[in-house]
Amino acid sequence: MTAAPDITRPPRLRRFAADFVRSPIAVVGLVIFVTLCIMAALAPLISPQNPYDMMTLNLMDSRLRPGEVGSAGYVHLLGTDDQGRDIWSAIVYGLRISLGVGLGAGGIAAVIGTSVGIFAAFRGGMVETVLMRLVDFQLSFPAILVALIMLAVLGPGVDKVIFALVIAQWAYFARTARSAALVESRRDYIAGAHSLGLGQWRIIFGHLLPNSVPAVMVIAAIQVANAILLEATLSFLGMGLPVTEPSLGMVISNGFQHILSGRYWMTIYPGIALVLLVLSLNLIGDRLRELLDPRKVL
Amino acid sequence: MTALVELSGIGRRFTRKLDVAAKILNLLGGSYREQVVHAVDGVDLSISAGEVLALVGESGCGKSTLGRIVAGILPSSSGTMSFRGRDVAALAGTDRLAWVRSIQMVFQDPMTSLNPRKSVFEAISEAPVYHRIFSRAEAPAKVARLLSNVGLDPQFANRMPHELSGGQRQRVAIAQALAVKPEVLVCDEATSALDVSIQAQILNMFLELKEEFGLTYLFISHNLGAVRHVADRVVIMYLGQVVEVAPADDLFATPHHPYTRALLLEAPRLERRRRFEPIRGEIPSPLDPPSGCYFHPRCPMATDRCRTERPILRETGGDRVAACHYAEMVSPPDALAPSSEAPEPGHMKPGRAPLSAEAPRSE
Numbered sequence A: 001m002t003a004a005p006d007i008t009r010p011p012r013l014r015r016f017a018a019d020f021v022r023s024p025i026a027v028v029g030l031v032i033f034v035t036l037c038i039m040a041a042l043a044p045l046i047s048p049q050n051p052y053d054m055m056t057l058n059l060m061d062s063r064l065r066p067g068e069v070g071s072a073g074y075v076h077l078l079g080t081d082d083q084g085r086d087i088w089s090a091i092v093y094g095l096r097i098s099l100g101v102g103l104g105a106g107g108i109a110a111v112i113g114t115s116v117g118i119f120a121a122f123r124g125g126m127v128e129t130v131l132m133r134l135v136d137f138q139l140s141f142p143a144i145l146v147a148l149i150m151l152a153v154l155g156p157g158v159d160k161v162i163f164a165l166v167i168a169q170w171a172y173f174a175r176t177a178r179s180a181a182l183v184e185s186r187r188d189y190i191a192g193a194h195s196l197g198l199g200q201w202r203i204i205f206g207h208l209l210p211n212s213v214p215a216v217m218v219i220a221a222i223q224v225a226n227a228i229l230l231e232a233t234l235s236f237l238g239m240g241l242p243v244t245e246p247s248l249g250m251v252i253s254n255g256f257q258h259i260l261s262g263r264y265w266m267t268i269y270p271g272i273a274l275v276l277l278v279l280s281l282n283l284i285g286d287r288l289r290e291l292l293d294p295r296k297v298l
Numbered sequence B: 001m002t003a004l005v006e007l008s009g010i011g012r013r014f015t016r017k018l019d020v021a022a023k024i025l026n027l028l029g030g031s032y033r034e035q036v037v038h039a040v041d042g043v044d045l046s047i048s049a050g051e052v053l054a055l056v057g058e059s060g061c062g063k064s065t066l067g068r069i070v071a072g073i074l075p076s077s078s079g080t081m082s083f084r085g086r087d088v089a090a091l092a093g094t095d096r097l098a099w100v101r102s103i104q105m106v107f108q109d110p111m112t113s114l115n116p117r118k119s120v121f122e123a124i125s126e127a128p129v130y131h132r133i134f135s136r137a138e139a140p141a142k143v144a145r146l147l148s149n150v151g152l153d154p155q156f157a158n159r160m161p162h163e164l165s166g167g168q169r170q171r172v173a174i175a176q177a178l179a180v181k182p183e184v185l186v187c188d189e190a191t192s193a194l195d196v197s198i199q200a201q202i203l204n205m206f207l208e209l210k211e212e213f214g215l216t217y218l219f220i221s222h223n224l225g226a227v228r229h230v231a232d233r234v235v236i237m238y239l240g241q242v243v244e245v246a247p248a249d250d251l252f253a254t255p256h257h258p259y260t261r262a263l264l265l266e267a268p269r270l271e272r273r274r275r276f277e278p279i280r281g282e283i284p285s286p287l288d289p290p291s292g293c294y295f296h297p298r299c300p301m302a303t304d305r306c307r308t309e310r311p312i313l314r315e316t317g318g319d320r321v322a323a324c325h326y327a328e329m330v331s332p333p334d335a336l337a338p339s340s341e342a343p344e345p346g347h348m349k350p351g352r353a354p355l356s357a358e359a360p361r362s363e
């Protein structure tokens, strides 16, 4: 405990990064995720057509196999669908929407859930009991059911899907943030902050929140993956996004009608993209959990 | 002397609530009760301005709980506490804030006493800037000054807690407390997690700071020997209750409670060979304290009276109180000890001379 201070120790973040990359599988996950993000960001640059601009579609090109050349003169790497839409382009644009909805919903759920959880831990008493009962109640239903009910009530639309996903997921963040904040609030520096006369908002935002964020980050990666999957499921069921915002789930759903006629590419390739996206987030999340596990001796 | 802090009948209970399983079993005829611990039980105490009051007792006797109540971190569940003659329960707004700031606490565990995400500079300057004790512009100079007060180089301002040793963290924690200009410092085993050599340095620093800042101390320790050099008065606690209060010199020379005497015999002393005479018996569970005198199962002087009649805290002469039926008959600690040594100059009077001349920065 009284060892000489190790001044040469690198800052937390760099040490954390160094620890992270020691797991090859997590690095693979990170590389896949970053690649998919870049693809989504650069969608117009790396896809030969805008698959939802009806002007660029040509029915002549419909149901081309992967590798065939279409009427516009370029190769359809992953084939086309029944409307002549380039599958590769549909995947890249679909990624964009799936990622946007997943990150958006996960991010909003994280902010709301974390605030509720930390506030509950800080206030204790009735406030905590009521909020956590609400969380327990919510968590007793499967997220997909909550989302389906919300959408049945709200109707379709990107904002409504995000809203439904936030409603389905905030409670996970609230529970995690509360237990992390409870652990922190028992530490002496929090008692010290009270004793120094700092106000409650200062203690919550300046002390409890920054120290509870690591625990929230762990589930954030997994919950973003879950949000993407939920959205894909909803779209597949035809309950999600409008046709004008085709996510991966909808691309898969469109292609699914043709799988029995042997046109596997319309659904397998977008399926692979979805699996890679969700898997990479889970790999990252697992590694974060390993590194940030409170029981781990730092 | 004026009483700065006055406690009267202060108690603190902790209730262990029943879990769902126990509640269900109770419905089926089980008999699980909520467990109540009286961590602090009816404590009367006054802390005078400028004194060093030591609070000593075995681990689990309620010292930290009492210290936290004094520091205003933990509410008491019974009794009243006043600060400068005003009941703190009646304080509100800026008066309350002034009281809270006036009493600062230095915690035992240097690993958790600082926010891991704030630099030393942020840790020390946050509260005083928040309270406008000094401005953000003045902060660098003020922080540097506070750091040198606690024996650290001003360059430490840029460090993060994980870059500091245990002793350095405790110094930063003290600087953080001093920054809001407190009158009372509650030091809860503030040195016991540290290396022995560093303990002495930090103790010396407490004494120097006392002079410089005009501080009053509540000095908590489980080791009676460790407070010998610093305390003006000593309070001995056992199972949440005060069993003896006396000026330090008197208490070390002639304890008025068998428990104090046992602590004196147990206290490891650097200057003589460790002659261990542990207090016999287990510490009773505070969930289910013994009848009569709480100390009777372990007391060598216990009689039938002790097993049934609870001794009250009573005056035993010379500014002293003790809770023992036979306080006047307790023998001095050296009466049994054949190898008693000549009193060394440093330990009888809490002389303010440093314990060692070592520079505090070398840890």
Ligand SMILES: Nc1ncnc2c1ncn2[C@@H]1O[C@H](COP(=O)(O)OP(=O)(O)O)[C@@H](O)[C@H]1O
Binding pocket: B014, B015, B037, B038, B039, B057, B058, B059, B060, B061, B062, B063, B064, B065, B066, B286
């Ligand atoms: N937050 C708490 N909840 C339940 N019991 C507690 C709590 N804090 C302290 N106690 C109990 O109160 C008693 C006194 O604890 P403490 O004040 O920490 O003693 P000390 O500092 O003398 O070791 C112990 O029995 C302890 O288990």
Ligand code: SF4
Binding pocket: B257, B258, B259, B293, B294, B295, B296, B299, B300, B301, B302, B303, B306, B311, B323, B324, B325, B326, B327
């Ligand atoms: S009252 Fe009896 S048991 Fe209690 S300390 Fe005194 S002699 Fe021992």
Ligand SMILES: [Mg+2]
Binding pocket: B060, B063, B064, B065, B188, B189
């Ligand atoms: Mg303690």
